[in-house]
Amino acid sequence: MKEIQVTSTFKVYEDVSKLTNIEQSVMSKAVKMLDSVYAPYSGFHVGAAVMTAENNVYGGCNQENASYPLCICGERVALYNAGANEPKSPIKLLAIVSHNPKKFIDRPVSPCGACRQVISEFATRHGQDFPVLLKGDGDMVYKLESCKDLLPFGFDSNYL
Secondary structure, eight states: OOOOOOOOOOEEESSGGGSOHHHHHHHHHHHHHGGGOBOTTTOOEEEEEEEETTSOEEEEEOBOOSSGGGOBOHHHHHHHHHHHHOTTSOEEEEEEEEEOTTSOOOSOOOOOHHHHHHHHHHHHHHTOOOOEEEEOSSSOEEEESOGGGTOTTOOOGGGO
């Protein structure tokens, strides 16, 4: 038997002002996307923003549906928005912000499993990894240098 340890590393920033200007700009767009959330069932809000290699920023937010399986997360909306508008442009940065109006979220929230898989696919699709920024209601920001840290065993086209 062989044992392999898998670890993820991320940086913790005390607030958004410690990020680069570009990171602050993309995070600001993600925060703005919280204004467009449609979450009457869960009350959980997610805003996301993606910067492409062309330096364009695309936003997204969660959109719920009374038929729960038809809901879509903010991360996927932002990524698909970028993919639809710039299908050949790799992702340069992804920022994700979570907010719950009923409960203060003091630390960043990581994406769900489905979103992790879609994030991984975008990196595989363009053969280029990208950093991910995560933020909750508090000031703290997590920065993962590699989106692969979210899903180290992602399923990709190599298996098909």
